[in-house]
Amino acid sequence: MMEEPQNNEGTPKTGNSKPQTPTGTAVATPPNMAVNLTPTEEALVNAKAYLLKASNKSNLNLYDHLSRILTKVLDERPENVVDLFEDISKNVKKSKFTSTSDTILDKVDKTAEVELGETQKILFERDQEEAEHDGGEDEVETPLPNLPELMYHFEQAGVGVSREEMMRIYLALKQLVDNYPLQSCRFWGKLFGTEKNYIVAEVEYREGEEEEEEEEEEHETEEPDTEKDDEEGEGEEQEEDILPKPDFKPPPVIPREENRTGTNKKTFFVCNEPGQPWVKLPAITPLQISVARQIKKFFTGRLDQQIISYPPFNGTEANYLRAQISRVSAGTQISPLGFYQFDEEEEEEEEDGNRDSFIESPDFEGIPVKDLVDPSMANWVHHVQHILPQGRCSWFNPVQQQEEDFEDEEDEEEREEPDEPEPEVGPPLLTPLSEDVEIENIPPWSARLTSSLVPQYAIAVIQSNLWPGAYAFGTDKKFENVYIGWGHKYSPDNYSPPPPPPVQEEFPSGPEITEAEDPTPEEEAALRAAQQEAMEAAEEMEDEEEEDGEDD
Amino acid sequence: MESEGLHLNISYVGSCGTVLSAEQSAALQTSLVILQNNYKFNRVFFWGKISGIKGDYFIAQGCGNDEMVERKTLYSLDCVTWGLLPLATQAIRDQCSVVKGRFIGDPSHEYEHIEIQKLGEGEDATEEENTIMIKEEDRLAAVIAKIDEEVAVVPRGAYVRTPHGLVLKNRSFEGLSVTESGKLHNYFHFREPVRLNEKTLLEKADLDKSIDFLDPIHEDIPRGGSWSLDFVRGGGLVTIRSLLWPGMNFYHVPQSRKFGYIYIGTGEQNKDLPFML
Numbered sequence: 057m058m059e060e061p062q063n064n065e066g067t068p069k070t071g072n073s074k075p076q077t078p079t080g081t082a083v084a085t086p087p088n089m090a091v092n093l094t095p096t097e098e099a100l101v102n103a104k105a106y107l108l109k110a111s112n113k114s115n116l117n118l119y120d121h122l123s124r125i126l127t128k129v130l131d132e133r134p135e136n137v138v139d140l141f142e143d144i145s146k147n148v149k150k151s152k153f154t155s156t157s158d159t160i161l162d163k164v165d166k167t168a169e170v171e172l173g174e175t176q177k178i179l180f181e182r183d184q185e186e187a188e189h190d191g192g193e194d195e196v197e198t199p200l201p202n203l204p205e206l207m208y209h210f211e212q213a214g215v216g217v218s219r220e221e222m223m224r225i226y227l228a229l230k231q232l233v234d235n236y237p238l239q240s241c242r243f244w245g246k247l248f249g250t251e252k253n254y255i256v257a258e259v260e261y262r263e264g265e266e267e268e269e270e271e272e273e274e275h276e277t278e279e280p281d282t283e284k285d286d287e288e289g290e291g292e293e294q295e296e297d298i299l300p301k302p303d304f305k306p307p308p309v310i311p312r313e314e315n316r317t318g319t320n321k322k323t324f325f326v327c328n329e330p331g332q333p334w335v336k337l338p339a340i341t342p343l344q345i346s347v348a349r350q351i352k353k354f355f356t357g358r359l360d361q362q363i364i365s366y367p368p369f370n371g372t373e374a375n376y377l378r379a380q381i382s383r384v385s386a387g388t389q390i391s392p393l394g395f396y397q398f399d400e401e402e403e404e405e406e407e408d409g410n411r412d413s414f415i416e417s418p419d420f421e422g423i424p425v426k427d428l429v430d431p432s433m434a435n436w437v438h439h440v441q442h443i444l445p446q447g448r449c450s451w452f453n454p455v456q457q458q459e460e461d462f463e464d465e466e467d468e469e470e471r472e473e474p475d476e477p478e479p480e481v482g483p484p485l486l487t488p489l490s491e492d493v494e495i496e497n498i499p500p501w502s503a504r505l506t507s508s509l510v511p512q513y514a515i516a517v518i519q520s521n522l523w524p525g526a527y528a529f530g531t532d533k534k535f536e537n538v539y540i541g542w543g544h545k546y547s548p549d550n551y552s553p554p555p556p557p558p559v560q561e562e563f564p565s566g567p568e569i570t571e572a573e574d575p576t577p578e579e580e581a582a583l584r585a586a587q588q589e590a591m592e593a594a595e596e597m598e599d600e601e602e603e604d605g606e607d608d
Numbered sequence: 609m610e611s612e613g614l615h616l617n618i619s620y621v622g623s624c625g626t627v628l629s630a631e632q633s634a635a636l637q638t639s640l641v642i643l644q645n646n647y648k649f650n651r652v653f654f655w656g657k658i659s660g661i662k663g664d665y666f667i668a669q670g671c672g673n674d675e676m677v678e679r680k681t682l683y684s685l686d687c688v689t690w691g692l693l694p695l696a697t698q699a700i701r702d703q704c705s706v707v708k709g710r711f712i713g714d715p716s717h718e719y720e721h722i723e724i725q726k727l728g729e730g731e732d733a734t735e736e737e738n739t740i741m742i743k744e745e746d747r748l749a750a751v752i753a754k755i756d757e758e759v760a761v762v763p764r765g766a767y768v769r770t771p772h773g774l775v776l777k778n779r780s781f782e783g784l785s786v787t788e789s790g791k792l793h794n795y796f797h798f799r800e801p802v803r804l805n806e807k808t809l810l811e812k813a814d815l816d817k818s819i820d821f822l823d824p825i826h827e828d829i830p831r832g833g834s835w836s837l838d839f840v841r842g843g844g845l846v847t848i849r850s851l852l853w854p855g856m857n858f859y860h861v862p863q864s865r866k867f868g869y870i871y872i873g874t875g876e877q878n879k880d881l882p883f884m885l
Contacts, residue, residue, distance in 0.1 A: 140779075142780075143779065143780045146780065167786065167842060167843050168839060168842035168843045169841055169842025169843045169844045170842065171842060172841065172842035173842065210627075211627055211629060211630070212629045212630070212631075213629060214627055214628055214629045214632060214657075215625070215627060216625070216627045217622050217623055217625060217627070218619045218622025218623065218627070219619075219622075220619075220622075221622060221623055246625065248624070248625075248836075248849070249836075250833075250836040250851065250885075251836070251838070252838065253623070253838070351883075352880055352883055352884050353883075353884050353885075354851065354884045354885060496709065497709075498661060498709060498710055499661065502661050502662070504663075506629060506631075507629075507631050508686065509631065519659075521661065521710065524874060525625070540625035541625065542854055544884075548708050548709040548710070549708070550879040550880055551879075551880040551883055551884075553883060
């Protein structure tokens with residue numbers, strides 16, 4: 057019995073030599089009580105009193121704490137309790153501090169999780185009208201793809217996002233189809249950003265619908281522009297001293313391709329999370345594509361983010377995103393050979409060889425999976441037009457436009473005849489992948505089967521090595537492309553920004569701008585002497601004249 | 609990520625484009641259990657996948673008593689048969705640092721590297737070409753070691769160091785709170801600390817010796833640009849992606865003990881990072 061209080065006290069050194077110290081230091085036992093006790097009992101009382109002493113910091117005492125722990129242990133009877141003892145002790149202490157009832161108003165802020173859940177709840181709500189028509193009429197043909205099926209195929213290849221997210225994306229696409237007049241709609245892929253990600257949908261409007269929509273948008277945006285022009289005009293009138301204008305003429309701006317052609321053939325919608333409103337990306341200009349090729353930036357996830365780069369990018373992240381989407385599409389959208397064919401009627405009309413439209417071939421029989429994974433890749437074709445270095449799919453002659461501009465200028469004769477630029481030519485549409493260029497000994501595409509164990513039912517998966525994250529699967533008559541990645545082109549070498557343009561040449565030095573040398577003191581003296589002489593001679597002359605006058 | 613409950617753990621990083629096919633995940637669940645038994649590991653982790661041109665490497669790691677030091681790395685091409693990777697010594701890592709480009713997918717493939725050595729000095733200098741053959745297996749080991757060193761992440765408090773220096777899983781770790789999990793200084797590099805030893809006494813004064821024995825990741829260079837932290841389901845799941853090694857995804861469910869990382873990528877470092885921010 058003597059040992060225990062010593063151990064509990066936690067000062068074994070002094071405890072061993074002087075067993076009575078607790079009595080003196082810790083608790084002063086009332087003298088009248090100690091009278092009737094045996095020494096053992098007295099020590100026990102002292103020890104208990106010591107254990108009951110409340111801490112200055114937490115106002116707890118060890119006696120109550122231990123009894124609480126032991127109650128808890130005996131109630132719960134956990135395994136290996138001796139190992140968990142510290143944890144239990146900690147938990148008991150913790151639970152002591154949390155008050156069960158709160159006097160402050162019970163108003164909990166919505167967490168981000170709840171907010172997101174509320175935005176996504178809309179996706180799962182059924183349309184009232186739809187519910188009424190349910191099963192009554194024949195299903196109207198919808199541009200909505202059977203995404204779960206397509207994603208099931210991709211999942212076999214180890215590509216894609218988790219199933220729940222895919223379902224949400226699918227429902228979000230449905231929302232998109234319901235709200236816009238679309239002819240076709242496709243899940244293009246997912247792009248990662250440093251803060252948020254983008255989910256990208258590729259759509260085509262029905263004939264004429266997009267133009268209407270854009271006109272409305274343009275009317276809205278035009279107004280402030282005209283005001284601005286007026287202001288500028290007034291400003292110029294007020295200024296009397298007009299600044300000299302540089303005679304530098306910027307290279308002609310290459311016009312963007314019309315909607316439904318070339319790089320603007322498809323329209324893209326993006327959103328950060330399924331359930332959030334879809335945002336339509338602006339049409340792409342050739343300049344943006346050519347600058348996007350020279351820069352490499354991470355997306356942030358905010359469409360209005362400025363792109364700070366060299367060479368400067370004309371636009372916000374929305375434009376850069378659109379440029380990268382165009383580039384990825386042009387490089388990686390592939391289909392099995394023979395699935396698409398050129399429309400024969402149109403072929404006769406356009407004989408310049410730059411056909412940009414195709415139709416689904418009615419007699420496509422499907423290619424065996426074994427041939428689809430053939431390393432030569434001759435059984436797959438690109439079905440998106442190649443983007444020329446100019447940033448357009450069909451080449452535009454910049455000189456033509458210049459001539460038109462110059463027509464009303466007077467200095468037409470002085471102008472030098474610019475060389476007729478060589479038209480840029482890219483591979484035509486539906487070119488097999490076997491024509492693609494290698495990336496420094498790395499084949500541009502890798503093909504494989506999804507399963508080595510059951511090859512009979514496996515599907516072919518094609519992976520782009522040039523655009524990591526771009527995948528396509530093919531089986532029987534089905535195929536699909538998807539892109540899940542960062543939106544950057546692969547290069548085995550590291551990126552180096554383009555060098556700044558060369559320094560402007562100096563003005564040719566000639567006598568008219570050469571600084572004359574300062575005269576030496578001797579020369580100055582000689583000049584001074586000469587001037588002196590001339591002065592004297594002149595004075596003499598005057599004198600003579602005066603004398604002559606006097607003579608008159 | 610831990611191999612136990614792999615199919616659940618992998619769904620946490622699904623938003624990063626990381627999916628295993630049913631065949632792969634079934635094969636892994638079978639073979640990793642056998643692996644754990646054969647090598648007598650305490651715990652087995654599915655480390656990730658390094659994709660090559662012809663085939664993919666699946667990587668697993670097993671650990672003994674000390675979770676940090678006693679780690680062995682194994683690779684497999686078919687998720688079933690596993691081979692032990694050679695230890696990535698400094699010599700191997702130096703040698704493999706010259707190799708660039710994608711992995712091929714064949715462990716016996718040999719990369720050829722021509723090293724130009726200068727002999728003599730001044731005018732007598734002659735250049736001698738040395739051809740070094742580097743096995744892909746070695747490169748794989750070197751790259752995995754480098755990724756582990758640079759971007760393996762654990763939340764603060766998930767591991768403790770005992771007075772004996774042993775690094776153990778912290779039994780009383782209950783996850784970071786939602787607000788704390790949004791801050792990068794609550795995540796640590798899971799490697800022997802480098803920067804901690806360079807800190808002054810004043811900076812180290814407030815650190816808990818048993819918990820803060822690792823380097824926090826918010827000090828990585830470039831500051832603020834090495835990691836992308838994202839709340840996936842509002843605040844229900846935190847994912848941290850490394851921008852230096854694209855493909856390294858870390859997840860943590862706040863207020864739970866669930867955390868882990870997986871690397872699914874090409875095994876190439878993003879050298880362009882400074883230009884891309």
